[in-house]
Amino acid sequence: xxxxxxxxxxxxxxxxxxxxxxxxxxxxxxxxxxxxxxxxxxxxxxxxxxxxxxxxxxxxxxxxxxxxxxxxxxxxxxxxxxxxxxxxxxxxxxxxxxxxxxxxxxxxxxxxxxxxxxxxxxxxxxxxxxxxxxxxxxxxxxxxxxxxxxxxxxxxxxxxxxxxxxxxxxxxxxxxxxxxxxxxxxxxxxxxxxxxxxxxxxxxxxxxxxxxxxxxxxxxxxxxxxxxxxxxxxxxxxxxxxxxxxxxxxxxxxxxxxxxxxxxxxxxxxxxxxxxxxxxxxxxxxxxxxxxxxxxxxxxxxxxxxxxxxxxxxxxxxxxxxxxxxxxxxxxxxxxxxxxxxxxxxxxxxxxxxxxxxxxxxxxxxxxxxxxxxxxxxxxxxxxxx
Numbered sequence: 001x002x003x004x005x006x007x008x009x010x011x012x013x014x015x016x017x018x019x020x021x022x023x024x025x026x027x028x029x030x031x032x033x034x035x036x037x038x039x040x041x042x043x044x045x046x047x048x049x050x051x052x053x054x055x056x057x058x059x060x061x062x063x064x065x066x067x068x069x070x071x072x073x074x075x076x077x078x079x080x081x082x083x084x085x086x087x088x089x090x091x092x093x094x095x096x097x098x099x100x101x102x103x104x105x106x107x108x109x110x111x112x113x114x115x116x117x118x119x120x121x122x123x124x125x126x127x128x129x130x131x132x133x134x135x136x137x138x139x140x141x142x143x144x145x146x147x148x149x150x151x152x153x154x155x156x157x158x159x160x161x162x163x164x165x166x167x168x169x170x171x172x173x174x175x176x177x178x179x180x181x182x183x184x185x186x187x188x189x190x191x192x193x194x195x196x197x198x199x200x201x202x203x204x205x206x207x208x209x210x211x212x213x214x215x216x217x218x219x220x221x222x223x224x225x226x227x228x229x230x231x232x233x234x235x236x237x238x239x240x241x242x243x244x245x246x247x248x249x250x251x252x253x254x255x256x257x258x259x260x261x262x263x264x265x266x267x268x269x270x271x272x273x274x275x276x277x278x279x280x281x282x283x284x285x286x287x288x289x290x291x292x293x294x295x296x297x298x299x300x301x302x303x304x305x306x307x308x309x310x311x312x313x314x315x316x317x318x319x320x321x322x323x324x325x326x327x328x329x330x331x332x333x334x335x336x337x338x339x340x341x342x343x344x345x346x347x348x349x350x351x352x353x354x355x356x357x358x359x360x361x362x363x364x365x366x367x368x369x370x371x372x373x374x375x376x377x378x379x380x381x382x383x384x385x386x
Contacts, residue, residue, distance in 0.1 A: 024325040024384045025107060025277070025332025027057065027064035028367065030097060032340045035088040039345035044373040053339055054104050056374065057367075061382030064107040066279070066334045067169075068176065069094045069158065070116050071127035075352060077116035079125060082349035082358065084117060091158060098167035109216070109277070109334060110162065110169035112155060112202070113176050114183055117349075121180040121220060124187070144186050144194060151183070152201040159209035168210040171277060173246060174202040179219040179231060189234070196238025203241050214243035218279045222247030223256035223264045232272055244331065245272065248280035251301030251316070258316075262323045262330075269329035276329055280336040282365045283316045284308040285377070289363045290342040290370040296361040310369070314377040321384040338367040 033053060043053040054065070070077075074086030087093060094110070101108055113119045116127050126134070130150050134143040155174075162168055174182070181188035187195045203215050217235065221227055232245070245268055249261050256264075265276045282297060287308040289295045300307050300316075307316060317335075324330040340346065340362050347357030369375055 022325070023063070023386055024321060024330075025064045026321055026324075026335075026381060026385050027062040027066070027106065027332075028335030028338035029066040029068065029280075030054065030101070030339055031066070031068040031089050031094075032337065032346070033097060034093050035085055036339060036341065036343065036346055039343050041339075041341055041343050041346070042372050043339070043341070043368055044371070046374045046376075046379065048373055054100055054106070057338070057378075058104040058106065060374065060378040061385045062106065062338075063385045064109060064170075064332060064334065065097075065101045066109040066111060067094050067097050067101070068111045068113060070113050071154070072116050072129065075350075075355070077128055078349060078352070079117050079123065081352045082117070083352060085350055091161065095161060095165060095167070098162060098169070099165060102167045107171075108167065108169035109171040109173065109279070111173040111176055111218070112158065114151060114154070114174075119175065119182065120177040124175070124178070124180070124182045124184045126183050147183060147186055148197060148201055151198055152205045155202050155205035156209055159206055159213070163210050169213055171216050171244060172206045172210075172213045173216040173218045173279065174199055174206075175218065177218055177220045177248060179221070179227065189231070192234050192238055196235065196240050199235070199240045199242075200238075215241070216244040216246040216277055216279070217242045218246035218248070220248045221254055222249030222278065223254050223261050225264055225267055228264075228268050229271065232268070236272070243274065244277050245269070245274050246277050246279040248336075249278050250280070250282055250297065251303050252297040252299055253301075255301045257302050258319045258323050261320075262327050265324075265327055265330050274329075275331045276327075277331045278320075278324065278333040281320060281333055282336045282362070283313045284364050285310045285313040285366075285369065285375055286364040289360065291359070293359065295364045297365055308364075310376045313365075313375065314380055317377050318380045321381070325384050335367065337362045337365070341366050341368045341372050342370045 042050050044050050070089045073084035073090050115125050137143045181195045187198045284297050324333050342363040347360050349358050
């Protein structure tokens, strides 16, 4: 395990040109906010005074939010016996969240999951309605052509809705952590020509509705140069256009330090001449959740276990935000999950049949403590975003 001072020294020693005084985009994912508020969540400032969550984040220096869209949510639309609550993270909800974010003067990163539930490397299930439609078609070629048209249509309609209400997002991600592709089985990396076609259709649909929105391609495992060079070389070979490369970076999942992440960002951005937006990051403010069980980040990777504290979370984010601000091609950082605070009515998803929430596995990594009070990490945010 690396010594904390050694990590900071190595980050400072990176031979990267500084980006002079450019404010960083730094904020986080607010997708579950409507669900949290319906469940009675109360957000408080550092002095314990309650307030609107987005207004508090804005006050502390957040200047961008991430909003994730699922096609349909509610019982019967999830997977493995779990689902998102109805009216949460669907198009009407995300449009409301976009209006609230813009009212605070924040930029928006909008993620189209092209699914009714979680997507990542393991799971990229098309929406249930799409699957039913595809099942009625006679052969696989017809099914892929219909899927391609569906993706383009859905992307265009969503973007048009965002533009129509004056909330065109600055960044749009085609899928979530798509290192193995999206819309399985048709869009997996085992079939790069088809994946390339889907990504090109999504890019064209975004640009047709909102030319200024920058298209992000989002993978996991930030710091893994071999994975990114292989993936984006394939994308380039297929003629896929993109504007921004979006890595997820967690010390726990990646086992890499901030210094290693920044070196990776420099390599990747130079190779493809593209900016970087860190799509996800997170760090524990407590070693376990409010119920005493471990959260999703079981440890801190190369960082000491003792840093699972409010001060440790603050110090990690100060290191990350500072290093990203100094990196010439890193646009910003999005935190996961800043607002999904401890609440017995909210979990990572709801159980089919009972409607009971599963465990909230990020309750010890949010930017508010178990009582909903702003953590020390928010004290340092503004110095990187102003």
